[in-house]
Amino acid sequence: MKKFNLGAKIASLFGLGRKLSEETYDELEDLLIEGDFGTKATFEISSLAREKKPATKEELVQLVRQIIEPRITQIDLEPVPGKLNAWLILGVNGVGKTTSIGKLATYFNNKGQRVVMAAADTFRAAAIDQLEIHAQRTGTRIVRQNPGSDPGAVIYDALSSASAQNDNLVLCDTAGRMHNKENLIRELMKIDKIIRSRVEPQCYKKILVLDATTGQNTVSQAAVFNEAIGIDALILAKYDSTSRAGSLVQIGLPIAFVGTGEHYEDIRPFDRNQFIDNLLEF
Ligand SMILES: Nc1nc2c(ncn2[C@@H]2O[C@H](COP(=O)(O)OP(=O)(O)OP(=O)(O)O)[C@@H](O)[C@H]2O)c(=O)[nH]1
Numbered sequence: 282m283k284k285f286n287l288g289a290k291i292a293s294l295f296g297l298g299r300k301l302s303e304e305t306y307d308e309l310e311d312l313l314i315e316g317d318f319g320t321k322a323t324f325e326i327s328s329l330a331r332e333k334k335p336a337t338k339e340e341l342v343q344l345v346r347q348i349i350e351p352r353i354t355q356i357d358l359e360p361v362p363g364k365l366n367a368w369l370i371l372g373v374n375g376v377g378k379t380t381s382i383g384k385l386a387t388y389f390n391n392k393g394q395r396v397v398m399a400a401a402d403t404f405r406a407a408a409i410d411q412l413e414i415h416a417q418r419t420g421t422r423i424v425r426q427n428p429g430s431d432p433g434a435v436i437y438d439a440l441s442s443a444s445a446q447n448d449n450l451v452l453c454d455t456a457g458r459m460h461n462k463e464n465l466i467r468e469l470m471k472i473d474k475i476i477r478s479r480v481e482p483q484c485y486k487k488i489l490v491l492d493a494t495t496g497q498n499t500v501s502q503a504a505v506f507n508e509a510i511g512i513d514a515l516i517l518a519k520y521d522s523t524s525r526a527g528s529l530v531q532i533g534l535p536i537a538f539v540g541t542g543e544h545y546e547d548i549r550p551f552d553r554n555q556f557i558d559n560l561l562e563f
Pocket residue numbers: 372373374375376377378379380381402408456457458518519520521522539540541542543547
């Protein structure tokens with residue numbers, strides 16, 4: 282596991298008995314930008330460091346923590362008991378949406394929830410079959426239609442059948458790609474309207490999956506989806522591989538789960554304190 286470890290990089294600024302100088306503040310800025318922390322947090326950190334003039338790596342890391350901590354938030358996602366819950370799983374292509382649905386189904390099946398999968402990525406024929414495999418392997422019911430059918434109709438069917446069978450969590454797969462961004466957003470808004478008409482607001486969650494290895498691009502992905510339909514929570518997939526999680530500081534949306542591998546069990550609730558400790562350890 283190779284993670285971007287900000288703490289170790291900060292500690293190296295103090296290498297060989299070096300004291301912080303104008304030159305090392307510039308280096309600090311470079312390594313924050315390189316770590317995808319963004320210009321705003323970088324500027325705040327370097328301004329604070331220039332003002333407080335930390336004498337040790339411990340003091341500098343403490344200043345960094347002060348700026349980063351409020352920007353990383355955690356949300357505990359659980360289906361509301363006794364109600365119909367719909368979680369719409371969103372994200373650009375290849376980030377790990379469908380895999381995350383297999384993992385979430387496993388996680389909540391194990392907690393005794395009644396989970397259904399909705400195969401609403403109808404854009405790609407193989408996407409439905411891929412979800413079907415996850416459904417079979419995890420022992421989860423799936424609602425599907427033919428490739429090319431209306432994703433909103435698939436979700437409508439899934440919600441109706443979940444109500445009828447007293448299931449309580451519908452995990453909706455979606456297409457990560459469309460002919461263009463406008464089509465994708467229009468499609469998502471239609472889906473959003475359908476879910477809102479059938480599910481109580483507190484039971485409906487729009488969850489964006491981000492690829493933890495991606496870095497800076499995740500910032501614009503989050504902005505596009507958040508502006509289009511509003512995002513309640515993030516799943517950080519592929520957190521097991523080389524992770525570039527600095528961009529989470531820029532995104533500022535609450536994180537619910539991290540995906541840590543390719544097995545169904547490789548998902549866990551996000552632990553903010555542990556995440557910040559890992560990032561800043563040296
Ligand atoms: N190592 C690792 N690989 C993952 C994780 N999550 C997903 N993957 C892999 O990432 C690849 C893409 O995953 P999918 O779940 O198909 O991604 P998607 O967002 O549904 O992709 P599209 O449907 O094409 O938009 C697959 O090879 C997965 O095995 C994870 O947490 N860790």
